[in-house]
Amino acid sequence: MTNALQGRRVSVIGAGIGGLTAAIALARRGAEVTVLEQAPQLSDVGAGIQISANAVRVLDALGLAPALETQALRNTGVHLHDQRGQPVLRMDLLRHRPQARFLVIHRPRLIQVLEQAARQAGVTIRLDQRVQSPPDGLVIAADGLKSPMRQLLNGQQVPFFTGQSAWRATIPDAGAGPAIAQVFMGPGRHLVSYPLAHGLRNIVAVVERRDWQDEGWSHADDPDNLRAAFAAFGSPVSGWLEQVEDVSIWGLFRHPVAARWHDDRLALLGDAAHPTLPFLAQGAGMAIEDAWTVAACLDADPDTRAALARYQAVRQPRVTRIVQTANDNARNYHLQGAKRRVAHGVLRMADRFAPRLMPGRFDWLYDYDPVTDCP
Numbered sequence: 001m002t003n004a005l006q007g008r009r010v011s012v013i014g015a016g017i018g019g020l021t022a023a024i025a026l027a028r029r030g031a032e033v034t035v036l037e038q039a040p041q042l043s044d045v046g047a048g049i050q051i052s053a054n055a056v057r058v059l060d061a062l063g064l065a066p067a068l069e070t071q072a073l074r075n076t077g078v079h080l081h082d083q084r085g086q087p088v089l090r091m092d093l094l095r096h097r098p099q100a101r102f103l104v105i106h107r108p109r110l111i112q113v114l115e116q117a118a119r120q121a122g123v124t125i126r127l128d129q130r131v132q133s134p135p136d137g138l139v140i141a142a143d144g145l146k147s148p149m150r151q152l153l154n155g156q157q158v159p160f161f162t163g164q165s166a167w168r169a170t171i172p173d174a175g176a177g178p179a180i181a182q183v184f185m186g187p188g189r190h191l192v193s194y195p196l197a198h199g200l201r202n203i204v205a206v207v208e209r210r211d212w213q214d215e216g217w218s219h220a221d222d223p224d225n226l227r228a229a230f231a232a233f234g235s236p237v238s239g240w241l242e243q244v245e246d247v248s249i250w251g252l253f254r255h256p257v258a259a260r261w262h263d264d265r266l267a268l269l270g271d272a273a274h275p276t277l278p279f280l281a282q283g284a285g286m287a288i289e290d291a292w293t294v295a296a297c298l299d300a301d302p303d304t305r306a307a308l309a310r311y312q313a314v315r316q317p318r319v320t321r322i323v324q325t326a327n328d329n330a331r332n333y334h335l336q337g338a339k340r341r342v343a344h345g346v347l348r349m350a351d352r353f354a355p356r357l358m359p360g361r362f363d364w365l366y367d368y369d370p371v372t373d374c375p
Helices: 017-028 053-061 065-069 107-120 148-154 223-229 237-242 283-300 304-332 337-353
Strands: 009-013 032-036 048-051 072-074 077-082 087-092 103-106 124-126 138-141 160-172 180-186 189-196 200-208 219-221 247-254 266-268
Touching: 009 017, 017 032, 017 053, 017 107, 017 138, 017 283, 048 053, 048 107, 048 189, 048 283, 053 065, 053 283, 065 107, 087 337, 103 107, 103 189, 103 200, 107 124, 138 148, 148 266, 160 223, 189 237, 200 223, 200 237, 219 223, 223 237, 223 247, 266 304, 283 304
Parallel strands: 009 032, 009 138, 032 124, 077 180, 138 266
Antiparallel strands: 048 103, 072 103, 077 087, 160 200, 160 247, 180 189, 189 200, 219 247
16 A cells, blocks of 8 residues: 555545445545535435445445444345246345345435445535536546546447336335345336335336336336336235335436546546446445445555556456346346246246355355455
8 A cells, every 4th residue: 555545635526325435435545535416415315225245345344334234224135036926036145145244225324324424534525516527636426327527538428228117116114024135027027126224115117118218217207107017917016016106217228338437537436437227236336346446546556547547447347247247137037928938947946956056146246345356
């Protein structure tokens, strides 16, 4: 370590999960950090997110475990079902990785934890700041999939509509059972649900459709449209959907991983560098990993351009694999006809005779430790 960040002024654009995590990681290494957020206040709306073990290791290293203990639930498994609710595959995360922690949390509560930690670390957060060009000095752009900083480095890029739209909602939940992420798969559509702390349940439902919606999940929709799209799904999905009172909808677009992540003083982070489809639950996780790595690289090398080049070299291959795996899941969840019957049959056989096989396929993802594996 060279302590290259000690006393250095850094601007972070965006006060989302990636931006606030980066601000904490940079400030803990001695930087003087200012976060610039375009919203007039930090959002108190949103839905649930999954944070897998690879990203939880970063949050633990930043000292956030005690705060998360009261705000998150430990996710113990992922269970796949067909649309009737019949089991297809059960992945026991706790059994396969007993020492690893997988969390589910309501996004506003995670933002609150990160904001408090950032302020305690001495970070200045300035709201109502619309940034169209990089401020002076070192800049970390965590400004989302419509990032002006990404366009500055890579030019105008047009995303590709996947032919899928997604609804997101939360409903009341008694919280009696374990925190298991459940996936219900039907022809051309699937639904994911899991409980959250403080009496909530998260729902994300994806359907193939020709008409497209705008990106971003702040677009309100009629809950009856969601119920109609999943009317063929059995219990417990039908009961959950009856409770939905407010729902948002957005179109799912594929973006390429950015070819250029940095120049001599600006670096992209999270969705600004590598937006992903929500079929591997790694959007927040990748941003959290990015945050640790960019801070570690900058702290280890006083040559900013070399440090940022190292950051991209470390992160780009991994996030590219994650994004591609999420793309593949988009197809696998929506199989129809004979392909669907065969695929579900194979998964049921694996579930019965080789229960550790499927969880082991993701060792490369979940066993990665950004804290110790980062150069």
